[in-house]
Amino acid sequence: MRSFLLKLGATALTLGTTVASAMYVTAHMKNPSAPLQPAVLASQNGGTVGELTITPGVRQGDVQPVTSTYAS
Amino acid sequence: MRRSGEVEAHHFEAMGTACSVFGIDVTRTTLLKAESWVRRMAARFTRFSDRSELAQINRSEGAWVSVSPEMEELLRESLRAFELSAGLVNAAVLPSMLAIGYTRPLREGTSTATLESARPAPRLHDVLAVRPGRARVARGCGVDLGGIAKGWMADRLTARPGVNVLANLGGDLRAAGSGPAGDGWPVGFGGVTVMLRDQGAATSSVRRRSWGNLHHLIDPRTGLPARSALEEVAVVAASGCDAEIVAKTALLLGPGLAPAYCAAHAQAWWLRP
Numbered sequence: 001m002r003s004f005l006l007k008l009g010a011t012a013l014t015l016g017t018t019v020a021s022a023m024y025v026t027a028h029m030k031n032p033s034a035p036l037q038p039a040v041l042a043s044q045n046g047g048t049v050g051e052l053t054i055t056p057g058v059r060q061g062d063v064q065p066v067t068s069t070y071a072s
Numbered sequence: 073m074r075r076s077g078e079v080e081a082h083h084f085e086a087m088g089t090a091c092s093v094f095g096i097d098v099t100r101t102t103l104l105k106a107e108s109w110v111r112r113m114a115a116r117f118t119r120f121s122d123r124s125e126l127a128q129i130n131r132s133e134g135a136w137v138s139v140s141p142e143m144e145e146l147l148r149e150s151l152r153a154f155e156l157s158a159g160l161v162n163a164a165v166l167p168s169m170l171a172i173g174y175t176r177p178l179r180e181g182t183s184t185a186t187l188e189s190a191r192p193a194p195r196l197h198d199v200l201a202v203r204p205g206r207a208r209v210a211r212g213c214g215v216d217l218g219g220i221a222k223g224w225m226a227d228r229l230t231a232r233p234g235v236n237v238l239a240n241l242g243g244d245l246r247a248a249g250s251g252p253a254g255d256g257w258p259v260g261f262g263g264v265t266v267m268l269r270d271q272g273a274a275t276s277s278v279r280r281r282s283w284g285n286l287h288h289l290i291d292p293r294t295g296l297p298a299r300s301a302l303e304e305v306a307v308v309a310a311s312g313c314d315a316e317i318v319a320k321t322a323l324l325l326g327p328g329l330a331p332a333y334c335a336a337h338a339q340a341w342w343l344r345p
Contacts, residue, residue: 048331049302049343052262057339058308061258061267066079068260069306069315071277072089072222072242 079252082107087114087222088177089242093229096236096252106229110241113142113228117221119166119214120177126217130166134211136203146217146224147202149313153220154196156314156337157321162292164199166214167191172286172297182283193292223274223316238268239312246272246312262306262342271339272312276319277304291324300326301345308340 054060082103083092093106116125125143139147150163169175171190173182199213209215222244229239229246236249238257247257247268256267266273278298281288291298305323309315318337322330327345334341 049327054340061265065258065260069273070243071275071280
């Protein structure tokens with residue numbers, strides 16, 4: 001009887017965790033405040049051609065550059 | 073006498089382009105050693121010298137050949153570039169490079185183009201195999217590492233932990249450390265200054281290394297110079313090599329897909345039509 005209860009408990013725990021995980025993932029699949037989303041969403045408008053796009057991962061400065069990137 | 077925190081710079085010509093290395097609290101000797109390393113690697117990776125390590129691999133007719141650790145690393149990087157770019161950065165475009173007449177350094181002029189012989193490039197994984205200390209290029213094929221070598225070298229030059237240096241090899245650059253004032257290395261990018269800290273930047277263009285109506289950027293889908301509606305793409309990414317790969321891929325994708333690709337793989341980008 002004790003063995004049966006342990007198995008039943010383990011099974012219930014597994015199913016409960018699976019259902020809770022699925023609910024959490026479904027609820028959080030599209031998080032508009034995720035770090036990469038703004039840039040991706042902006043790019044889908046096609047408005048970045050000819051414009052400079054800088055994500056929060058790059059900081060602009062107001063000092064003279066020591067060098068630059070260029071085509072060679 | 074040099075003050076602590078001062079930027080030491082060294083400029084030189086290599087690989088047919090201008091190169092610069094900058095460092096904080098580094099000696100002149102360190103920067104000269106960097107130049108020497110770049111020249112050694114360039115001699116190893118060039119396809120323009122029959123004596124280079126790359127030329128020996130391309131001549132191997134499908135046999136396994138021993139490769140240096142640096143060559144092995146760069147060849148593996150070319151396979152990664154192929155995957156990251158969905159096949160658009162493909163080192164197996166060497167036959168197309170020869171078909172468009174890019175058979176020697178451009179300062180020596182080009183050969184007669186035979187565009188009718190150009191073919192779509194094969195999958196790089198069908199051409200190139202790499203094992204520890206060995207590599208093999210399929211018979212009748214060849215690889216050209218010019219598309220990623222400069223970015224890879226910039227990454228390697230700045231790879232040592234704790235260094236505060238910036239390497240710019242023909243516009244493909246990587247900045248490591250906190251820069252001169254502790255807030256990153258100031259780098260010109262798309263008309264503004266960005267402060268790079270453990271990041272890379274690169275620019276790909278069809279306007280440079282061009283002659284007549286041809287240019288050096290091959291679209292592996294056609295085997296011919298790319299006919300993209302973008303002329304130039306500049307990118308900031310996690311490393312110099314990644315920036316080089318993303319910039320080339322975006323240019324080849326064109327204005328329709330490049331913004332989404334850059335949004336997924338770059339930290340800043342400038343797409344010039």
